[in-house]
Amino acid sequence: MRLGREFIEALDALAEQRGLELSAVISVMESALLSAYNKYKPTEKEMEVKINSATGDVVINEIREVVENVEDQNKEISLNDALDIDEYAEIGGQIRIEHTPKDFSRIAAQTARQVITQKLRDEERKVVYTEFADRIGDVITGTVYKVEGDDIVVRINDRTDAELPKRERIMGERYNPGSLLKFYILDVKQKSRGPKILVSRTHPGLLKKLLEIEIPEIQQGIIEIKSIVRDPGARAKVSLVSLDPNVDPVGACIGNGGIRIKAVSSQLKGEKVDVVIFSADPLVYIKNALLPAQVAKVEPVLDHEKEFTAYVYQDQLSLAIGKGGQNVKLAAKLTGWKINVLTVEPDKMPTLKDIFHDVFTDGQQN
Numbered sequence: 001m002r003l004g005r006e007f008i009e010a011l012d013a014l015a016e017q018r019g020l021e022l023s024a025v026i027s028v029m030e031s032a033l034l035s036a037y038n039k040y041k042p043t044e045k046e047m048e049v050k051i052n053s054a055t056g057d058v059v060i061n062e063i064r065e066v067v068e069n070v071e072d073q074n075k076e077i078s079l080n081d082a083l084d085i086d087e088y089a090e091i092g093g094q095i096r097i098e099h100t101p102k103d104f105s106r107i108a109a110q111t112a113r114q115v116i117t118q119k120l121r122d123e124e125r126k127v128v129y130t131e132f133a134d135r136i137g138d139v140i141t142g143t144v145y146k147v148e149g150d151d152i153v154v155r156i157n158d159r160t161d162a163e164l165p166k167r168e169r170i171m172g173e174r175y176n177p178g179s180l181l182k183f184y185i186l187d188v189k190q191k192s193r194g195p196k197i198l199v200s201r202t203h204p205g206l207l208k209k210l211l212e213i214e215i216p217e218i219q220q221g222i223i224e225i226k227s228i229v230r231d232p233g234a235r236a237k238v239s240l241v242s243l244d245p246n247v248d249p250v251g252a253c254i255g256n257g258g259i260r261i262k263a264v265s266s267q268l269k270g271e272k273v274d275v276v277i278f279s280a281d282p283l284v285y286i287k288n289a290l291l292p293a294q295v296a297k298v299e300p301v302l303d304h305e306k307e308f309t310a311y312v313y314q315d316q317l318s319l320a321i322g323k324g325g326q327n328v329k330l331a332a333k334l335t336g337w338k339i340n341v342l343t344v345e346p347d348k349m350p351t352l353k354d355i356f357h358d359v360f361t362d363g364q365q366n
Helices: 006-017 022-040 080-085 104-133 204-214 247-254 256-266 282-289 314-321 324-335 357-365
Strands: 045-050 057-065 076-078 094-099 141-150 151-157 160-163 182-192 194-200 223-231 235-242 274-275 297-300 307-312 338-343
Touching: 006 022, 022 045, 022 057, 022 104, 057 080, 080 094, 080 194, 104 182, 104 194, 160 307, 182 204, 204 223, 204 235, 204 256, 223 247, 223 324, 235 247, 235 282, 235 324, 247 274, 256 274, 274 282, 282 297, 282 307, 282 324, 297 314, 307 314, 314 324, 314 338, 324 338
Parallel strands: 057 076, 160 194, 235 274, 307 338
Antiparallel strands: 045 057, 057 094, 141 151, 141 182, 151 160, 182 194, 223 235, 297 307
């Protein structure tokens, strides 16, 4: 049966359109035609369909195993009979006997269309799953495609959609159809209807990737990100360490006039990003983590492992704690330690009354 070169060219165009290899599409076509043949002419024999990718010729073969003593006429053939078909036949090998019906073309086209469509869809799903399963943890640009109740669909490319779960959305952020946003690929699951791709706007990994994009020193490995914590859409803290003593990690991340950190913040609904220096010394690290508040001193709490008290002056107390305790909570998550914030009274010079306390006391008694 000859489908012709034009048929192969059509398959090639279909493969390119759907992002598939031509060999994969031909394999799907062969499987579909075999299914059509089995419906047209049911048999217990082992059959195969082969398509010549150069000419478009289609051959349907019966496959039999060459044996000394035939026990199953449907699956075996004697060596003598096999040699009549193929002079190189040998025991243990296989013989292919052509069984291509002359009137099969019309039946094949009618029967195989639906099977081909379904199998191509399956192949597409495999390609999508393979592509994105390897990209978990990456950041992609997507367009909000559909918003229906609690369901938000994000279009990643012309053939792939993702789901933005409610728990992965920034509180108060608007997701209007057509909005172009950055998303973190959270998970890829293989489902019966195709791969289910879950994306996030709240994951710390999204901030990490955005920092890598905007700050060359992080890309180059000069600056290392040690930890990231987020209150998505409101505030985040990032601790850094520089592997080059000549590079200030905070200054490099903020940029001139704050241009670099503002570029990151603008991608996250204006989320404020505090950049602090990491230290192996918990007293120093906690002091840094509570920025922008100025901390007077940090002391460990006796008999309480991983608990510290940070002392600040009265005018720094609200800044250290933050709105709703946000700043101290993020600092505690960033460092991994429990942090108490207390005020310290400012030092003052002693008065004459303090110095001559006894004199004043005696005079009042007399």
